[in-house]
Amino acid sequence: MFSDAHLHLNPVKGLGAERVGEKLAREGFWFAGLVGLPPYHYGLDKPTLESFEKAINILASQARALRDKGIKVKTMAGFHPAEVDEYNKMGLTIREVYDLAERVLKLIESKIREGVIDGIGEVGRQHYGTSYARISVAESIMIRALELARDLDVVVHLHLDQSGWPTCHLLSKITELVGVKRKLVLVHHASKHTAQPCVEYGLPISVPVKQEIPEIIRLPGLILVESDYIDDNERPGVSSYPWEIARVFTRLVKTGVIEEGVAGRVLVDNIVEYYGVEPP
Ligand SMILES: [Zn+2]
Ligand SMILES: [Zn+2]
Numbered sequence: 001m002f003s004d005a006h007l008h009l010n011p012v013k014g015l016g017a018e019r020v021g022e023k024l025a026r027e028g029f030w031f032a033g034l035v036g037l038p039p040y041h042y043g044l045d046k047p048t049l050e051s052f053e054k055a056i057n058i059l060a061s062q063a064r065a066l067r068d069k070g071i072k073v074k075t076m077a078g079f080h081p082a083e084v085d086e087y088n089k090m091g092l093t094i095r096e097v098y099d100l101a102e103r104v105l106k107l108i109e110s111k112i113r114e115g116v117i118d119g120i121g122e123v124g125r126q127h128y129g130t131s132y133a134r135i136s137v138a139e140s141i142m143i144r145a146l147e148l149a150r151d152l153d154v155v156v157h158l159h160l161d162q163s164g165w166p167t168c169h170l171l172s173k174i175t176e177l178v179g180v181k182r183k184l185v186l187v188h189h190a191s192k193h194t195a196q197p198c199v200e201y202g203l204p205i206s207v208p209v210k211q212e213i214p215e216i217i218r219l220p221g222l223i224l225v226e227s228d229y230i231d232d233n234e235r236p237g238v239s240s241y242p243w244e245i246a247r248v249f250t251r252l253v254k255t256g257v258i259e260e261g262v263a264g265r266v267l268v269d270n271i272v273e274y275y276g277v278e279p280p
Contacts, residue, residue, distance in 0.1 A: 014231030076121035121157025
C-alpha cells in the first residue's frame with residue numbers, strides 16, 4: 001500500500017492523471033496528495049485571477065481522474081514562491097504581485113468552502129537567491145496562507161529554503177504567532193538537514209523519495225514521503241516519478257533495511273493522520 005504525499009500532475013504539458021493514475025493503481029497506490037501548478041505550467045500565461053480559476057479547475061478534474069482509478073486524493077492550491085519572481089519579471093510591480101496573491105488566496109478560500117479543493121499549497125519562501133523584496137512578498141503570502149489554514153482548519157504545504165534549524169525555528173515562531181495548528185503545516189521536500197529540527201518542533205515533514213529515506217523516516221514525527229513529480233514532458237527526469245516510491249520502499253523492506261511496520265506507518269498511518277482521510 002503506497003502513497004505519494006505531494007505531487008503535481010499536468011494534463012497539458014505532461015502525462016496527466018489518466019496515465020499516471022493507471023500506473024499508480026497498478027502499482028498499489030492508495031493515496032495521492034495532489035498539488036496545483038502555477039497557471040503558466042498549464043499554458044495559462046496571463047497572471048490574472050481567471051488563469052488561477054482555470055488552473056484550479058484543472059486541478060479538480062485531475063483529482064477526479066485519479067479517484068476514478070480508485071485512488072484517494074486530497075487537493076491543494078496555492079501561490080508558489082517562484083511565481084512571485086515570475087510575475088515580477090513579467091512586469092507586475094512587487095505590490096501588484098502581492099495584491100494578486102491576496103485575491104488568489106480569497107479564491108482558494110471560496111473553492112475550499114465550496115468543497116472543490118481541500119487545502120493550500122504550495123506557498124513559502126524561495127530556495128534560491130532572489131531579491132529581498134521578492135522574499136518578503138513570498139513570506140507575506142505564506143503568512144496570509146497560514147492564517148487561512150488556521151481559519152478553515154485545512155492543511156497547508158510549505159515550500160521553504162531547507163536551511164536546517166533556522167528554517168524550522170522561524171516557521172515554528174510564525175505558526176505560534178499566527179495560531180495555526182502545527183500538525184496542519186507540512187514542510188514539503190524536507191532535506192535530511194531540515195527534517196530533524198522540524199520534527200523536534202513538532203512540524204510535519206514530507207521527504208522526497210530520492211533522499212536518505214531510511215534515516216529520516218525513523219525520526220519520531222509526522223513524516224510523509226513524496227515524489228514532488230512535476231509532470232513536464234519537456235523536462236523529463238527533473239523530478240522523481242511517483243512510482244519510484246513503490247520501488248524504493250519495496251527494495252528497502254525486502255533487503256531488511258526498514259521493517260514493514262515502519263513503511264506502513266509512513267505510507268498509511270501518517271497519511272491518515274495528516275490528511276484526515278479514511279485508511280485504505
Ligand atoms: Zn515545492
Ligand atoms: Zn511541489
